[in-house]
Amino acid sequence: MAERRSLAMATLLHLSDLHFGAHDPAIVEALERHIDEAKVDLIVISGDFTQRAKKAEFEEACAFLTRVRESGHQVLAIPGNHDIPLYDVLRRFLSPLTRYRKYIDETLCPFHELDGVSVLGINTARSATFKGGSISHEQRDLIRDTFSKTDTAKVRVLVTHHPLFALPTGDGGELGAPVDHQDEALSEVAELGIDLLLAGHNHLASSSANALVHGSGRALVVQAGTATSTRVRGQGQSFNRIEIEPGKVRVTIEQWSGTRFETGDSQCFVQRGEHWDLVGGPEATPVLEKVAQ
Template sequence: MARIAHLSDIHFGANDPKIVAATEAWLIQQQPDLIIISGDFTQRARVNQFREASAYINRLRASGFKVLAIPGNHDVPLYDVVRRFAAPLDRYKRYISNDLCPWFENDEVAVLGINTARSLTIKDGRINREQLRLIHDRFASVDQRKTRILVTHHPLFAMPIGDGGELSEAVGRHDDAVKAVCEAKVHVALAGHFHRTYAESARKMVEKAGASLIIQAGTATSTRLRNEEPQSFNWLHVRHNNEIELQVVVWNGAAFQRGNHVQYDFDGKDWTSKKLADGQQPTPTSASAAAVAAVR
């Protein structure tokens, strides 16, 4: 079994240091096999914000953790127009990682990160043709028994972003991206961006979407909350490519607590879910309830 912590949108520059420290304490206690951070390390891609984010990543690595990181749209300068177009991810590469499409593989999982942040799209994401080929090539030689996980900052699909049924824009080259994911037989697609927790079978979202399980992370440490969701991150137990447990770890104002605990099983066509009873529920507040309501 692989144990994976999936954090996103940590937004140094608009973060709560107390919550940052709490994520570190929780991770050290639980000892994940891999920590994934799916973008938006900073609020405005400023040097001091990247230095803080770098120190955070270095502390995790110094504790012995493997970290797979990809940039988000907030890691591209917004107001520094020259840098935005001339060297959009120069600071990210200097302080976080020079690898914009990182790869992790062990005996149980194969994980590919893809950079979807772009200068021109401001907040929206995009995948280019070279990255589509990379998805195919990287997963082509992976043992069929391993769980294939794709990580992006921007979701590949249009996602629910409010309680009124409104949907986000899908990532650029959406149709090509979905086709690539299908052909590569990706089992799990992880993303962030919207500061909202969500999980669903891709087949229930888009026709001909393939067999992926779509999992969104909320914001782990940012003070920029949406829809009254508190800070949270995802805790995954990946047993094999047709059985995955997801638990949302939720900030209750004083500490992180285990929230809803859901097992997803793949029957060869769709992912089905069932709630597990062994998870400790967070302190019952409307915010905590909102954070886990979409995980079902």
């Protein structure tokens, strides 16, 4: 592992699974207030802006993003599987992300550089599957080419909608499927020394209670819950605040209380050699010990 010089800390807000069309307007309003007050360097949204990829849903999502950007925040956004039409078969296979490109972002694999942190988003949504995701050979090349050109002293963050690992979905403790070509993708992650993997999709947040942040080799895996959707899976709406500095990451859950977002569980991880150690927090739950094996 390359020795890293001291760099300024960066703070991310990690949102996911907004699901406009199946959202709670009161939570959206509270989320915007929270964002307006937050002092962060980048807002990362890891997919599923809409419920059924309808025009009206994208318009609502676009209006939300416009307000966030006009308040002075940078945003890195990627699509999710719900941002591809489900029942409009022609659009699903002929122009699956046309509305996403029009209303959210023309770029499907965006890249942002901050002081001390490099963040790359990769689109894992595919027309041929309803829930599953994939990382193509071309996207793996993009990951390698992008991070190979970044300063090795910077913390490297890869964002996908679908988790690279099989993680709990909330449905009776079952594990969801990892992305297709998982082994190849994780090989790139290991070789490039990527530090953080951010994802959503499962509507379950990283927290000390659920331990959905865990050390897996070099990369620290961070899951976001659903920020504004009414489709919850055993947890309320939430998002992550991630404070990053070389060799140290703090992940804090901002949890919906019914009237506002309040600070919840917080975990601090320190990088020691090729692994992340949880400092001053509970051990991983048995289900994640199973995942890590």
